[in-house]
Amino acid sequence: MSSLDPALKDALRRLRAVRSTRPEDPSAVMELAEWRDAMAAVLEELARVLPIEEDRIRASHEANCARTQAAQIRAKAAMDNN
8 A cells, every 4th residue: 555645745734724724704805815825835835746747737727826816805905995
């Protein structure tokens, strides 16, 4: 029986940990943006250690989407404050 690569196991553990910190308050937009950036960082880390290329590409794409969403949240918050 093969065991999971320790780097992959650590990255998955961090992904679960960050995912569990999602802000519950819908009005906490800046916290949501910070959380999306944190998700992007762990997804990028995961993309580096996933064994299957298709999964690495998908994790990288999801990281880019998370960063884009964080930027959009911040831009909308800035516009709403003006």
